[in-house]
Amino acid sequence: MIDMTVDVELAPHEQRKSKPADILQVSFGTVFTDHMLSMEYSEKIWHPARIHPYRNLELDPSALVLHYGQGIFEGMKAYRRWDKCYLFRPEKNFERFNSSATRMVMPTINRDEALQNLIQLLKIEKDWIPQARGTSLYIRPTMIATESKLGVRPSEEYLYYVILSPVGPYFKSFEPVKIMVADQYVRAAKGGVGAAKTMGNYAASLKAAEKAKEIGYSQVLWLDANENRYIEEVGTMNLFVRFDDELATAPLQGTILPGITRDSVIHMTRDWGFNVSERMISIDEVIEGIESGKVLEIFGAGTAAVIAPVGNLWYKGHAYQVADGGIGELTQKLFDQLTGMQCGQVQDKYGWVTEFS
Ligand code: COI
Numbered sequence: 001m002i003d004m005t006v007d008v009e010l011a012p013h014e015q016r017k018s019k020p021a022d023i024l025q026v027s028f029g030t031v032f033t034d035h036m037l038s039m040e041y042s043e044k045i046w047h048p049a050r051i052h053p054y055r056n057l058e059l060d061p062s063a064l065v066l067h068y069g070q071g072i073f074e075g076m077k078a079y080r081r082w083d084k085c086y087l088f089r090p091e092k093n094f095e096r097f098n099s100s101a102t103r104m105v106m107p108t109i110n111r112d113e114a115l116q117n118l119i120q121l122l123k124i125e126k127d128w129i130p131q132a133r134g135t136s137l138y139i140r141p142t143m144i145a146t147e148s149k150l151g152v153r154p155s156e157e158y159l160y161y162v163i164l165s166p167v168g169p170y171f172k173s174f175e176p177v178k179i180m181v182a183d184q185y186v187r188a189a190k191g192g193v194g195a196a197k198t199m200g201n202y203a204a205s206l207k208a209a210e211k212a213k214e215i216g217y218s219q220v221l222w223l224d225a226n227e228n229r230y231i232e233e234v235g236t237m238n239l240f241v242r243f244d245d246e247l248a249t250a251p252l253q254g255t256i257l258p259g260i261t262r263d264s265v266i267h268m269t270r271d272w273g274f275n276v277s278e279r280m281i282s283i284d285e286v287i288e289g290i291e292s293g294k295v296l297e298i299f300g301a302g303t304a305a306v307i308a309p310v311g312n313l314w315y316k317g318h319a320y321q322v323a324d325g326g327i328g329e330l331t332q333k334l335f336d337q338l339t340g341m342q343c344g345q346v347q348d349k350y351g352w353v354t355e356f357s
Contacts (some may be wrong), residue, residue, distance in 0.1 A: 004162050006048070006050060006051050006052075006120055006121075007047045007048065007049075007050045007051070007121060008051045008052075008124065009036045009050070009051070009052040010035070010052035010053075010119075010124070011026055012052070015053065016034045016167070017031075017033075017034060017035075017340075018324040019127070019128060019166070019303065020166065021165050023130045023132065023135050023167065023168050024132065024134075024135065025166040026117075026166070026167070026168065027225060028138075028168070028272045028304070029138060029140075029165050029167060030165070030166050030172050031166055031202075032054055032164065032165050032166055033054060033125045033128045033137070033163075033164040033166070034053060034054055034125065034128075034175050035051055035052065035053060035054060035120070035121060035164075036051070036052065036053075036054045036126055036161055036162060036163045036164070037049055037050070037051050037117055037118070037121045037159070037161060037162040037231070038050055038052065038159060038161045039109075039159075039166045040146075040157070040158070040159055040160075041157060041158040041159075041160070041161045042156065042157045042158075043151065043237070043251060046062075046107070046109065046160075048109075048337075049160075050285060051115050051117075051120065051121050051124060051345055053187055053206050054163065056209065057159070057161075058144075059144075059146060059297075062148040062149060062150055063143040063145065063146050063147065063148060063154075063156040064143040064145035064146070064147050064148075064149055065146065065163075065199075067150060067266055068145075068152055069198070069199050069200040069203075070104055070105070070144070070154065070155055071142070071143065071144040071145065071199045071328075072094065072097065072100040072104055072106065072142070072143050072196060072198050072199070073094075073097075073140055073141060073143070073197055073199070073200065073302055073340075074093045074094070074097045074100075074103055074139075074140070074141045074172070075138065075139070075140060075144040075197075075198060075302075075303040076088070076090055076093045076137055076138075076139045076141070076303060077135050077136035077137065077139060077167075077237035077303060077342070078122050078129050078136060078137040078139060078164075079129070079137075079343040079344070080126070080129035080131050080137075080343070081131065081343045081344045081345065082131075082132070082342055083128060083357050084343055084357050085121075085122065085129055085177070085355070085356050086118075086342060086343060086352065086353050086354065086355055086356075087118075087353070087354040087356075088260075088341070088342045088352060088353060089260050089264070090115050090118070090356075091111060091112075091115060091353055092144065092237050092260045092307075093110040093141070093146055093303075094114045094115060094141075094262070095110065095111060095335075096197065096258065096260070097114075097141060097143075097154070097197070098111065099195070099215035099258075099270045100196040100197045100198060101143060101195070101319075102214045103193060103195070103196040103197055104193070105154040106143055106145065106154070106155075106158060107158060108322065109160060112205075112297075114141070115285060115310075116137065117162075118141070118162060119354075119356050121162060121164070121325035122137070122139075122164070122356065125137070125164055126184060128164065128166055129166070129167075129169050130166050130285050132168075132236070133339065133343070134168060134169050134174075134339065135166065135167065135168050135169075136166075136167060136275050136342075137164050137165070137166050137167070138164070138165045138166070138302060138304065139162060139163075139164055140162065140163050140164070140165065140203070141160070141161075141162045142160070142162070142163070143158070143159070143161075144158065144159050145156055145181060146158060146159045148296070150335075151165075156179050167304075169306065170236065170304040170308075171218070171303045171305060171308055173328065174308075174309070175309070175311075176309040176310060176311025176312065176322075176325060176326060176327060176333065177218050177219055177300070177308050177309065177310055177311065178216065178217045178218055178219075178295060178310075178311060178312040178314070179212075179217060179218070179219045179221045179234065179310055179312070179313055179314070179315075180208075180212035180215065180217040180219070180220055180221070180313075180314040180315075181219065181223065181231075181283055181313055181314060181315040182211075182212065182218075182220050182221065182222055182223060183205060183206045183223065183228060183315070183316055184211075185208040185220075186206070186209075186222065186223070186224075186225040186228070186234065187205060187222040187225075187233070187235065187253065187329050188201065188222070188225065188232070188253075188348040189226070190225070190226065190253065190254055190255055191254070192254075192255065194232075194254060194255035194257070195252070195255065195256065195257060195258060196200070197257060198206060201235075202235070205220065205222075205235045207332045208220045208222075212314075213229075215314060217234075217298075217312075219234050219235070219236065220234065220235060220237060221233075222234070223283060224255065226260030226324055227283070228284050229276070229283060230250070230280045231250055231281050231282075231283055231286065232250050232255055232256050232280055232357070233250065233256040233257060233259075234265045234287075234300050236254065236263070236300070236302055236305055237259070237300035237301055237304075237305040237308060237323065238250070238257070238259040238261070238262035238300065238301050238302065239298065239299075239301075239310070240262075240265060240297065240298065240299050240300075241281060241286055241289070241297075241298050242296045242298070242328065243285075243289050243294050243295045243296070243328055244294055244296065245274065245275055246274070246275045246276075246277060247274045247275070247276045247277070247330070248276075248279055248344050249262060249266070249276075249278055249281075250278070250279075250281060251264075251278040252278070253280060254297055255300070257300060259302055259303075260303065260305060260307065261301040261302050261305075261307070261338070262302075262339065264301075264350075265307075265334055266350065267350065268334065268337065269330070269334070273291075274330075275345075278334055283315060286298075287313075287315060287320060288323070290320045290322055291320070292314070292325075293323075295322060296323055296328060296330075297309070297310075297322065297323060297324065297328025297329070297330055298310040298313070298322045298328075299328065299330075299331040300333075306338060307334045307335040307338060307341060308337060309326070309327040309328060309331045309332075310322055311325040311326065312325060312348055313323045
């Protein structure tokens with residue numbers, strides 16, 4: 001790893017915030033720590049990163065990101081157990097950040113330096129990393145186009161920044177979630193930006209999410225844009241369907257996010273002897289499988305969501321209960337193994353965990 005330290009301006013003690021007494025009662029991503037990291041890009045180079053008190057950004061109202069959405073982000077988490085802190089496959093997040101940057105015609109960052117800078121920030125904010133099982137410090141690396149210009153072209157100036165937010169589980173408890181299959185809206189088409197973690201993908205998902213909420217569902221499952229037939233992803237997570245002994249998930253064809261939790265689930269379940277396939281799965285196959293009992297469980301996998309059991313699907317005006325509507329056996333095992341590994345309680349035989357203190 002490159003040995004570099006970042007300039008630090010600490011927040012005066014009297015300006016530091018008090019930490020939430022019970023993080024499990026705090027809504028996801030609403031509380032932020034005292035410090036953040038920033039790094040600016042101009043004249044074709046990245047300037048030195050700085051750690052400084054958390055503060056508002058100063059942006060020209062004509063900054064390109066505000067008009068044309070040239071912005072990307074990542075989601076990762078730091079975990080803590082006593083004095084030791086952990087990151088889960090953080091280099092993968094920075095690699096994906098760089099793929100998103102390339103797709104959105106933005107400059108890439110140095111992966112190892114970004115990780116080292118992040119660890120320096122996390123060491124300063126260590127007391128903010130919650131310890132209770134299921135809690136973590138959510139990390140949001142972000143890059144935005146800051147050049148002041150209304151012409152449609154890639155920005156020549158960017159801001160990379162990292163903010164931190166102590167969080168509990170994304171879904172309030174490890175309870176099965178209800179998902180509405182979108183049959184009127186699409187998230188991403190082939191050749192589009194569905195595989196990039198870019199801001200517009202999330203804005204584009206809001207309308208269908210509203211529809212889901214109206215019928216008492218919390219998430220949306222997207223189908224492919226071409227035929228409106230094959231399952232893609234849930235927006236906040238990738239989806240896995242267990243058909244008897246086969247565990248299936250949608251393939252990476254440029255329209256879904258290449259999830260790091262998705263990749264970890266594939267590795268672990270192959271190791272446990274499952275027949276794991278990355279293949280096109282039609283919604284009809286899923287519905288028929290639910291009706292015949294061939295679908296044993298469905299779950300989502302993502303950084304924020306971790307492993308989320310799916311208890312119910314809504315498709316074309318009908319509700320379909322997945323198996324007994326509860327938490328599947330594999331879903332529970334994956335949740336236990338992943339969360340255990342992430343906080344140093346389960347042996348990390350894959351070398352996925354980066355420890356710091
Ligand atoms: C994550 O899992 O980190 C995500 O980015 C999903 C988020 C939009 C809540």
